[in-house]
Amino acid sequence: MGEFVVCPACGTRIKAGRPYCLRCFAALPDADARPPIWESLGLSRGHQMTIAIVSSVIVLALVGVIWSTWPARPDDEARPIASQNRAPARAAARPAADAPERTDAAPAADVEEIAAGRTRELTAEARASLEAARVSYEQALTRAPDDPEVLNNLGRTLAQLNQPDEALARFERAVALAPNDARYHANLARAAAALGQAGRATEQYREAARLLPEDYATRYTLAVALQRSGDHEAALPEFERAIALAPADASPHRAYAVSLEQLGRGSDAVREYRRYLEMRPSAPDASKLRAHIEMLGAAQP
Secondary structure, eight states, X not given: OOSEEEOTTTOOEEETXXXXXXXXXXXXXXXXXXXXXXXXXXXXXXXXXXXXXXXXXXXXXXXXXHHHHSOOOOOSSOOOOOOTTOOOOOSSOOOSOOGGGOOSOOOHHHHHHHHHTOOOOOOHHHHHHHHHHHHHHHHHHHHOTTOHHHXXXXXXXXXXXXXXXXXXXXXXXXXXXXXXXXXXXXXXXXXXXXXXXXXXXXXXXXXXXXXXXXXXXXXHHXXXXXXXXXXXXXXXXXXXXXXXXXXXXXXXXXXHHHHHHHTTOHHHHHHHHXXXXXXXXXXXXXXXXXXXXXXXXXXXX
């Protein structure tokens, strides 16, 4: 505690500790209390107001910056999670998503391409981008040779570059390192299909469906793979499961009808063809399919 304090009213020096001035009875300040910073700095009233205004402007500007850069609120629409075994994200960016990761209704043409292991024609720009991604993944692989996600990403890039044999080796290694990731099995299946290994492709698609039993695209792709291999009997329950998982998609009904027809179940095939046309009355093949339904129906007892 200080020895003396100065009365703010009359200027008399009073011994510290007294609550009132002995001369004018004004309240005395606490000797240990620190004066306001503007008093210690000797700032005038005008200076104080200037500092307050500038501080307010700075605060408002910061609020505006934070508001404008705040992340946008995501849509309220639910986004399905395709894989329960998704690996953590890596430093390298991924190319386009794999088919097994899709849980929305996949167009029939897409599933046909996936099941057959076909790749689409690349533009020069797309090829250059994929080549750059390949180099990036190969460099990452030298630092982490047993990282299944890097192997998978490199395999996908090679597959898109129409190098299924090299892609197959990467997917095989990824599956060996992480056998419970359905994406790796599905990618291995697609590479095997591209190399004409239908039996192995079907086996890997089936394993992917086992790991993702509620994933529509994986189940549908397995059904189409079985159909393409000629095993229509095994394809039927897979089509039925795909239809149950995505009742709003017309494509499985048409594919299901094909296998039913191949097995001699003409009336059931007609039912599924008609269901397809009810859901897609303006489909490109609608007129041809209606003629086929009439011919097929006429042949039934």
